[in-house]
Amino acid sequence: MTLSRRVGTLLGKEKLVISIDLKPALSHEQLHQRLIRDFKQTRHLKNYLHELLPRLLVDVFVYLCGIDGDKPVNSITTQERGRMVDLLKDFRTTITRMGSLDEAIVTAGGVSIKEIDPRTMMSKLVSGLFFAGEVMDIDAETGGYNLQAAFSTGYVAGEAAAEYVGG
Numbered sequence: 125m126t127l128s129r130r131v132g133t134l135l136g137k138e139k140l141v142i143s144i145d146l147k148p149a150l151s152h153e154q155l156h157q158r159l160i161r162d163f164k165q166t167r168h169l170k171n172y173l174h175e176l177l178p179r180l181l182v183d184v185f186v187y188l189c190g191i192d193g194d195k196p197v198n199s200i201t202t203q204e205r206g207r208m209v210d211l212l213k214d215f216r217t218t219i220t221r222m223g224s225l226d227e228a229i230v231t232a233g234g235v236s237i238k239e240i241d242p243r244t245m246m247s248k249l250v251s252g253l254f255f256a257g258e259v260m261d262i263d264a265e266t267g268g269y270n271l272q273a274a275f276s277t278g279y280v281a282g283e284a285a286a287e288y289v290g291g
């Protein structure tokens with residue numbers, strides 16, 4: 125989500141490939157050791173991966189590794205384990221488009237803040253017209269900043285509008 129704004133500006137200009145570290149808490153070597161330990165079992169690779177990865181990623185991961193998903197993990201070769209570790213630490217995917225507006229967390233764009241007085245949130249172009257929140261051309265990283273912007277600008281706009289109407 126944090127990257128999506130950047131992606132939006134770059135899409136269409138160049139091919140976008142992101143690399144995801146699916147196991148950031150473990151180094152390459154630690155991951156090897158973990159798999160060696162886990163691969164003492166007789167479970168099928170696909171079943172084992174459900175422990176390691178989000179459910180929807182399992183089939184894709186098996187396909188990209190080029191290992192039979194029904195293979196018991198205790199028969200996975202050193203070379204195959206190496207391919208798994210590489211993919212877990214450097215999972216690459218090409219981004220082709222943004223999600224739909226229905227899935228958006230925040231919209232970028234709107235009324236330019238150059239046209240708004242920040243002391244009252246009133247339009248500099250139309251007297252008595254006040255703005256707050258996402259209708260303005262402001263957006264921030266997710267983490268509460270957008271809500272805070274909506275609350276703060278709403279508070280200022282509300283007070284100023286009441287004063288404006290009250291005379």
Ligand SMILES: Cc1cc2nc3c(=O)[nH]c(=O)nc-3n(C[C@H](O)[C@H](O)[C@H](O)COP(=O)(O)OP(=O)(O)OC[C@H]3O[C@@H](n4cnc5c(N)ncnc54)[C@H](O)[C@@H]3O)c2cc1C
Nearest residue numbers: 227228229230256257258259266267268269270271272274
């Ligand atoms: C799934 C999701 C998760 C989010 N998570 C976070 C988060 O964790 N942290 C964060 O900071 N921000 C988050 N946001 C963004 C944040 O919710 C918005 O930035 C914020 O709610 C914007 O407030 P707003 O009042 O400007 O607009 P809105 O909350 O969209 O309010 C606009 C209101 O106007 C109404 N309306 C629209 N048209 C009309 C009309 N013609 N007449 C009357 N009423 C109308 C709508 O029904 C709506 O109730 C998230 C957004 C989504 C969608």
